[in-house]
Amino acid sequence: xxxxxxxxxxxxxxxxxxxxxxxxxxxxxxxxxxxxxxxxxxxxxxxxxxxxxxxxxxxxxxxxxxxxxxxxxxxxxxxxxxxxxxxxxxxxxxxxxxxxxxxxxxxxxxxxxxxxxxxxxxxxxxxxxxxxxxxxxxxxxxxxxxxxxxxxxxxxxxxxxxxxxxxxxxxxxxxxxxxxxxxxxxxxxxxxxxxxxxxxxxxxxxxxxxxxxxxxxxxxxxxxxxxxxxxxxxxxxxxxxxxxxxxxxxxxxxxxxxxxxxxxxxxxxxxxx
Ligand SMILES: [Zn+2]
Numbered sequence: 111x112x113x114x115x116x117x118x119x120x121x122x123x124x125x126x127x128x129x130x131x132x133x134x135x136x137x138x139x140x141x142x143x144x145x146x147x148x149x150x151x152x153x154x155x156x157x158x159x160x161x162x163x164x165x166x167x168x169x170x171x172x173x174x175x176x177x178x179x180x181x182x183x184x185x186x187x188x189x190x191x192x193x194x195x196x197x198x199x200x201x202x203x204x205x206x207x208x209x210x211x212x213x214x215x216x217x218x219x220x221x222x223x224x225x226x227x228x229x230x231x232x233x234x235x236x237x238x239x240x241x242x243x244x245x246x247x248x249x250x251x252x253x254x255x256x257x258x259x260x261x262x263x264x265x266x267x268x269x270x271x272x273x274x275x276x277x278x279x280x281x282x283x284x285x286x287x288x289x290x291x292x293x294x295x296x297x298x299x300x301x302x303x304x305x306x307x308x309x310x311x312x313x314x315x316x317x318x319x320x321x322x323x324x325x326x327x328x329x330x331x332x333x334x335x336x337x338x339x340x341x342x343x344x345x346x347x348x349x350x351x352x353x354x355x356x357x358x359x360x361x362x363x364x365x366x367x368x369x370x371x372x373x374x375x376x377x378x379x380x381x382x383x
Contacts, residue, residue: 112185113169114247114280115323116334116342120191121166124216124337127193128173131210132160140205143220146228146235155179155229156208168243168279182228182237183218188333189225192217201339221333243279247320252278254310261309264301270371271301272316281316283373284329284351288319291349296382297370322347350376 112120136153138144144152159175166172171191173181183191192201196213206218206227218225228237244260245251260277261268271277272286281289290297292315295308304312328334328342331352335341345352349359354367358378367376 111169111187111282112189112328112334113282113285113323114166114320115285115326115344116328116336117166117169117171117185117280118324119328119336119342120185121164121171122337123340124171124191124193125164127214127337128161128164128210128216130160130162131212131214133157133208134211135207135209137207137209138205139207140220140223143205143218143223143225143227144229145226146230152227152229155231156181161210167240168246168275169282170240170243178232180230182230182240184226184239185220186222186224186226188221190217190219190333190335190339191337192219192335192339193337194339239275242276244275244277246279247281247316252313252316254306254313257309257313258306261301261304266301267298267370268295268301268304268312269297269373269375273371273373278316280320283375284331284348285316285319285323287351287376288349289316291377291382292319294382297375297377298368299383350378352376 133156136156138149141149159179161173162176163174171183193214193216196215201217201219203219203221204217205220208216261271264271269286272281293311323344326342326344326347329344330341350365353365354376356365358365358381361380363378363380365376366379
C-alpha cells in the first residue's frame with residue numbers, strides 16, 4: 111500500500127498536470143469506487159469545474175476545485191493516479207478517466223480495486239478517516255511529548271500505535287518497520303514501556319525515514335508508480351522491510367520475520383531492543 115512518501119510523490123508529480131485545468135468529461139468504468147455522491151451524479155458535478163490545488167493529508171490526496179468542491183482520493187492497496195496526454199494509449203486497469211483541458215487525461219487505475227473517491231460538495235459529508243488523522247511526521251505537533259501522551263495507556267505493541275492513523279498520519283507497514291529499525295526499538299515492545307529517550311529517538315527516526323522516502327521518490331515493491339507512471343527508488347535503501355532472512359545492514363545478523371499487530375514484521379533481534 112502506498113504510504114506518506116508515495117502519496118506525496120504522486121501529489122508533486124501530478125500537480126503540474128492538473129492545476130488550472132478544467133474537467134471536460136468523466137468516464138466511470140467501475141462505479142463502486144465512487145463512494146459519494148451517487149456515481150450518476152459524480153460526473154455531472156465535476157464537469158466544468160477547474161482544479162485549484164492538489165493537497166495531501168496522511169495517505170489521502172485532495173483535489174480542490176474553484177468552487178467549494180473537494181475530491182478526496184485514497185489509493186488503498188494498488189490504486190494509482192497517472193496523468194497522460196489525452197491521445198496516449200489507455201493504461202492497464204483504468205477504472206475512472208478524467209479528460210481535462212490542455213489535452214491531458216487523469217487516470218485512476220487500480221488492480222485490486224480497493225481505492226475510493228469521495229466528492230465533497232459544500233462539506234455535505236464528513237470523512238472520519240480524514241478528519242481524525244493524527245499529526246503529520248515532520249510537523250511540530252509530532253513530538254516526543256505528544257507521543258508520550260498517546261502511548262501512556264497503550265498495552266499493545268509500539269508498532270500498532272505507529273500504524274494507527276489517529277496517532278500519527280501516513281505511516282504503514284514499510285515506514286513503521288524502517289523507523290523502528292532506525293531507532294533500535296523492537297516492534298513488539300509494549301508501547302507504554304518506552305522511555306522518553308526512546309520516544310525522542312522514535313520521533314526522529316520516523317521523520318528521517320519519511321524524509322528519505324520522499325527524497326527517493328517513494329518505495330516500489332510491486333505496483334506503486336507516481337503521477338507520471340514512474341517507480342520509486344527507496345526500495346534500494348531499506349534497513350529491514352522486505353529483507354527477512356538477509357543480514358542486518360548494521361550488525362550482519364540474520365533479520366527475523368514475524369507478525370506484530372497483525373502485520374508481517376521484519377527486525378534485527380540484536381540491534382533492536
Ligand atoms: Zn543488527
